[in-house]
Amino acid sequence: MSTSFEKLDVEELLAKLPPSDKVKLLAGDGWWHSYAIPEAGIPGFRMSDGPNGIRGTQMFNGVPSSCFPSPTGLGASFDVDLAADVGKALADEARAKGCHLLLGPTVNTMRNPLGGRGFESFSPDPYLNGTIAASYINGLQSKGVGATIKHYVANDQEFERFSTDSIVGERALREIYLKPFQIAIKQSKPWAVMTAYNKINGVHASENTYVLEDILRKEWGWDGMVMSDWTGVFSTAASIQAGLDLEMPGPTVMRGAAALRSMLGRKLTVEDVDKCVRRILNVANQAIDSGIPFNAPEKGVDTSELRHLLRRAAADSIVLLKNNDSVLPLQADTKLKRIAVIGPNAKVAYASGGGSAKLLESWTVSPLQGITNAAKELGADVEYTIGVNGAKMFPLLDAYLKEGKVVGEWWNEKPSEEFCSEKAGVKLPEAVFSTTARTTKNFCIDGVDETKVDRYCYIRWTMTFVPDISGTWAFGSFLGGFGLVFLNGELIIDLYNGASIGSNFFGMATDEKTVTINDLEAGKEYEIEIRMTSDIKAYRETILAPRGGFRLGGNHVFDEDEEIEKAVRMAKEADATIVVIGLNEDWESEGFDRHDLKLPLRTNELVTRVLEVNPKAIIVNQSGSPVEMPWVEEAGTLVQAFYGGNELGNGLADVLFGKVNPSGKLSMTFPIRLEDSLAFPAFGTRSEGYNKSYYSEGIYVDYRGHDVKKIDPLFPFGHGLSYTTFSFTDLSASKPDDSANFDVKVTVKNTGKVTGREVVQVYIHDPISELPRPVKELKGYAKTRPLKPGEDETVKISLDRDALAFYSDKSMCWVAEAGAFHVLVGEEKAEIELAKTLRWTGL
Known part of the structure; x- marks a missing residue:
């Protein structure tokens, strides 16, 4: 297939393409590409997971990638310039991997700190979340790589994530959950928006006309492409009419022939389909303009600057x-x-x-x-x-592999009658496909030549393990299929006879089994062999079609006491x-x-x-x-x-x-205990026979909830110390103009002995309002340049009507009431240094 294409005449294509071709464009081609129609000059643009790196087109055995700090960490920098630089670096790596569209950033709200994907967003504060995201997107797109902001919207828990119904009031939806999307879209114009898996007030996000058409397109005026989260489409006509342009991944499950049948029955019109195809082709044109070749080989990036x-x-x-x-x-x-x-x-x-x-x-x-x-x-x-163990599962054996490699081999037929037996040293014929990996966790949903290897196949993994400590070692493994694990020819883990399917690999792998092996010697080489088959019932119920996979971990056994x-x-x-402690991917x-x-x-x-x-x-x-x-x-x-x-x-x-x-x-509040989170009683609960999540805390998320309930946190939002000290003086707030634009200025001085940077945080408090409002809300921030001891900087932060407004459920619009507003400035939310009152006369 060609790697370059001419700019598309979108309207001409819409006039010429038959419905069958248009419908093909409504779903992806495999996991990471849109559908291409080369004879019409239409390329398939490439997508890749983020949000903190560019994985490329292979989850198994792909080209290694740079990994940036988790978004909650990047949010904690309070540094829009750093976010932009990270976006630019991600663009460089995306270009190296032939990727046109990054599946990030994530701006969902950590309404409860238990959310499994909480670390993927920048902050539970909508302003910090949205503005860091905007800078990240602007940096990425400045180099011709598109951003996909996700997951739209109210996708804040993993429990029953495909069916959970987020029951959220209009004001909370607008002020907390939609707001980071609104800010980022206004300030950066991402190429695409990805819908969430969940329902919003009874309707799946992927077919929710209210949030997709009424708010995103009509109210916000955004007309980019909307795509689904992977396997996140649950209807045909409804999703297309709501403006869900692209179903991912391919091959289609909910479109294709079903969409054509809907057109035949006039449940869908040509105009409905054309709206979606137009937006997909517009992204294809953006990909063409980027100069990134199509179907390009993937490369890594490693420079001193990176x-x-x-x-x-x-x-x-x-x-x-x-x-x-x-x-x-x-x-x-x-x-x-x-x-x-x-x-x-x-x-x-x-x-x-x-x-x-x-x-x-x-x-x-x-x-x-x-x-x-x-x-x-x-x-x-x-x-x-x-000291103590800190992981659910044993750490991967990557650091103990000779030459850092794992060899995988595939056969379409059982290569030997003794292949799935406990016999060691089984001789096997030449494999139909083989490759070398560098980790002991491999889920083969890709990276295996599908032209050579059938979906249901037999696999052998071999590696040489070299322990660094003599004594007893424990090992744990689960398989994306059924099989046996051998150490130096001795069967140590049986995941073939009576193994049960568990939650690993998204429910397509066995439960983990563990074993303890005595008297291993440091520096000695031990041969590990895994023989397995991928043909299990769990695979037959999914479109993923993995060609097996495994995870193998282990560590030296020690007495914790x-x-x-x-x-x-x-x-x-x-x-x-x-003392270095904490969580890891086993827990988050x-x-x-x-x-x-x-x-x-x-x-x-x-x-x-x-x-x-x-x-x-x-x-x-x-x-x-x-x-x-x-x-x-x-x-x-x-x-x-x-x-x-x-x-x-x-x-x-x-x-x-x-x-x-x-x-x-801190880009979030650290509560003393879980019960201090206002969302605690209504997170991941069930009722009425299916899962609903009632957002009963309303707008009082994170520090807003702690403030209104007067609950002391462990550490407050915005808290962070320095090796030097700073003073804040000369706070001023200009009179709002007719559009409520105003500037806040403050002088920051380094009063200590070490060069450092400080974050100025601007909060607004509305003492008298038609509706209850939070005690204070972050509406602006800025980070100083590095200030030497005794040096100062006057920081100016520009705000607008959004800084004064709340969403009125009664009027169904944003309202900035006339009256006095308190402007609160400090180095953290809990330590307000200065305050001013400004008056807004209203419109």
């Missing part, structure tokens, strides 16, 4: 929560000779949460690696111990102690919600024991969303790291050792 940006983004997304005794930054002195690093999140680089955001990173730097490298520069030694005691001894004796992922806000397993016990002997221990929490911290009063030094992408470890070390002065602010 590495610098990844490291900068990792550092700038970090928030310093506590630093009571100025333990940080760790500086070179005669006392810092021995550093203890403790915790389950130290040795493994958790670059991202799970699900669609997960990709094969081109490289990763763990916190332990970053800290060790930084310590060497100071002449300090680092000692490490894990002994490990905790070892950690305590290290913390007593070290000159500095760093697409596909499921968390059950509580607790840190995993025995993590709290570990932290408490360490702090008992060393109150100056530096606690680093890594998570994409809030966690409970029952030991917080005892911790004098506390850092929130989020998922930091490729350069997580170096970015963290830069902050801990003072190469970077932290300037991040």
